[in-house]
Amino acid sequence: MLSTMQDVPLLISRILRHGMTIHGKSQVTTWTGEAEPHRRSFAEIGARAGRLAHALRDELGVRQDDRVATLMWNNSEHVEAYFAIPSMGAVLHTLNLRLPAEQLVFIVNHAADRVVLVNGTLLPLLAPLLPHLPTVEHVVVSGIGDRSALDGLDVSVHEYEELLEGRSADYDWPELDERQAAAMCYTSGTTGDPKGVVYSHRSVYLHSMQVNMTESMGLTDKDTSLVVVPQFHVNAWGLPHATFMTGINMLMPDRFLQPAPLAEMIERERPTHAAAVPTIWQGLLAEVAANPRDLSSMRQVTIGGAACPPSLMEAYDKLGVRLCHAWGMTETSPLGTMAHPPSGLSAEEEWPYRITQGRFPAGVEGRLVGPGGDVLPWDGTSAGELEVRGSWIAGAYYGGVSGEPIRPEDKFSSDGWLKTGDVGVISPDGFLTLTDRAKDVIKSGGEWISSVELENALMAHPEVAEAAVVAVPDDKWGERPLATVVLKEGATADYAALREFLAGSVAKWQLPERWASVPAVPKTSVGKFDKKVIRRQYADGELDVTTLG
Numbered sequence: 169m170l171s172t173m174q175d176v177p178l179l180i181s182r183i184l185r186h187g188m189t190i191h192g193k194s195q196v197t198t199w200t201g202e203a204e205p206h207r208r209s210f211a212e213i214g215a216r217a218g219r220l221a222h223a224l225r226d227e228l229g230v231r232q233d234d235r236v237a238t239l240m241w242n243n244s245e246h247v248e249a250y251f252a253i254p255s256m257g258a259v260l261h262t263l264n265l266r267l268p269a270e271q272l273v274f275i276v277n278h279a280a281d282r283v284v285l286v287n288g289t290l291l292p293l294l295a296p297l298l299p300h301l302p303t304v305e306h307v308v309v310s311g312i313g314d315r316s317a318l319d320g321l322d323v324s325v326h327e328y329e330e331l332l333e334g335r336s337a338d339y340d341w342p343e344l345d346e347r348q349a350a351a352m353c354y355t356s357g358t359t360g361d362p363k364g365v366v367y368s369h370r371s372v373y374l375h376s377m378q379v380n381m382t383e384s385m386g387l388t389d390k391d392t393s394l395v396v397v398p399q400f401h402v403n404a405w406g407l408p409h410a411t412f413m414t415g416i417n418m419l420m421p422d423r424f425l426q427p428a429p430l431a432e433m434i435e436r437e438r439p440t441h442a443a444a445v446p447t448i449w450q451g452l453l454a455e456v457a458a459n460p461r462d463l464s465s466m467r468q469v470t471i472g473g474a475a476c477p478p479s480l481m482e483a484y485d486k487l488g489v490r491l492c493h494a495w496g497m498t499e500t501s502p503l504g505t506m507a508h509p510p511s512g513l514s515a516e517e518e519w520p521y522r523i524t525q526g527r528f529p530a531g532v533e534g535r536l537v538g539p540g541g542d543v544l545p546w547d548g549t550s551a552g553e554l555e556v557r558g559s560w561i562a563g564a565y566y567g568g569v570s571g572e573p574i575r576p577e578d579k580f581s582s583d584g585w586l587k588t589g590d591v592g593v594i595s596p597d598g599f600l601t602l603t604d605r606a607k608d609v610i611k612s613g614g615e616w617i618s619s620v621e622l623e624n625a626l627m628a629h630p631e632v633a634e635a636a637v638v639a640v641p642d643d644k645w646g647e648r649p650l651a652t653v654v655l656k657e658g659a660t661a662d663y664a665a666l667r668e669f670l671a672g673s674v675a676k677w678q679l680p681e682r683w684a685s686v687p688a689v690p691k692t693s694v695g696k697f698d699k700k701v702i703r704r705q706y707a708d709g710e711l712d713v714t715t716l717g
């Protein structure tokens with residue numbers, strides 16, 4: 169028997185209409201690096217999204233399903249694109265501006281993007297690629313930046329503001345199928361070519377609702393969220409859509425992502441929330457230690473994208489800023505877990521929960537699968553690969569213009585769950601602790617050593633700024649850990665002292681023999697430790713390794 173309820177499709181245009189009317193006064197503030205940031209209300213953004221959709225359809229000929237790419241920082245024009253493109257029935261394709269040129273070329277060609285919206289400051293990056301992007305017909309440039317890089321290229325060039333001028337703000341958003349493609353994002357492609365994840369209107373809508381729940385970010389229109397996580401990195405963790413549902417104000421850093429301007433933004437604009445990967449918070453910590461700033465406005469910070477060292481959480485606790493750990497992937501929209509401890513606990517009792525990756529929200533189911541394919545119990549000790557399923561979890565990758573969706577066996581189980589490649593344990597009350605990426609686990613003499621556990625323990629040392637641990641080949645044990653450390657200025661600890669310090673928190677047989685000091689840990693395009701680079705540096709003899717007996 170079917171229900172008697174209305175079947176109103178879950179569309180991004182509905183989120184837009186809601187935000188621009190019910191929360192019309194909420195604001196997107198974009199940092200300009202000048203005395204005053206730029207401010208635009210949700211009502212204005214909604215009107216401009218209507219104008220942009222008219223321009224894309226009437227001037228550029230964008231039709232349903234056409235891919236419209238963005239190569240942009242976090243700013244209000246990018247938010248306009250976030251709403252206009254999917255709402256008109258086209259597909260928003262966010263491009264990661266930190267990817268190597270050949271990967272960007274692969275991605276744009278694979279998605280067959282017809283239009284690229286680009287910030288003027290990023291033209292030096294886009295222009296040299298354009299001769300290799302045959303599907304791109306139009307480039308729309310917004311904001312400051314020298315346009316001359318586009319001179320002589322075989323592409324039609326438009327100015328964003330000129331395109332919008334004089335057009336109607338009212339766009340008759342089509343009543344789409346909620347399962348239709350709304351946006352796409354390619355994985356950062358650590359192995360093989362990047363893979364395209366295609367989000368639907370329905371998945372974005374449901375994910376946004378979950379982002380807004382108290383067990384997730386739980387913000388309201390009294391909040392301002394500093395959205396440091398890039399809009400090209402998994403939809404800025406869902407914030408641009410979620411904010412339009414509840415009227416949360418957004419503070420956008422544009423290209424000012426260095427610790428000093430971030431600290432200034434926080435002091436001047438007083439956001440109550442922020443979202444970013446651990447690397448950003450490490451950098452900010454060092455900055456405010458050197459140049460103290462008032463961070464007291466922030467009541468909650470969502471941190472994820474890579475394991476958050478507990479020592480970082482402690483350091484921010486001391487500043488009165490609470491970091492809340494979350495786990496997710498491009499394939500999971502990204503909200504997969506969030507670490508809110510159960511209620512009624514003291515700060516001390518909360519701690520063991522806060523340093524986990526957290527619990528699955530309603531809408532995401534998780535299971536651990538052992539090496540033999542058996543589903544493992546949630547007993548806090550059985551370690552296996554995490555698999556997830558849910559309404560905002562990918563069930564396949566984009567197969568290209570004429571291809572079928574791709575479901576590689578190492579990524580999707582035969583019963584349709586996503587294999588995350590993350591290894592961990594789940595406690596009986598549902599808290600997930602990740603110990604490693606499957607490919608980063610150190611297999612020493614048949615036992616597993618968690619590189620993340622060693623890193624966290626090392627980063628708790630007061631003289632260690634960063635530490636990354638990787639597996640390296642070992643004649644006797646198969647693999648052993650190599651610890652690479654970034655020491656703080658003026659540090660006096662030697663490797664023996666660091667090893668001694670580690671011995672206080674991990675088993676003796678797990679202690680690394682091989683040590684190397686590095687100026688910085690190599691990072692991926694989204695700011696995570698790039699362990700494959702460290703492994704390669706070791707293999708090529710580029711690291712100055714000391715072996716302790």
Ligand code: AMP
Nearest residue numbers: 356472473474475494495496497498602
């Ligand atoms: P991406 O698709 O680039 O966002 O990468 C997703 C991967 O980042 C996950 O599969 C994890 O390996 C890692 N990751 C994300 N959040 C966390 C976290 N809180 N702790 C540990 N690893 C994380």
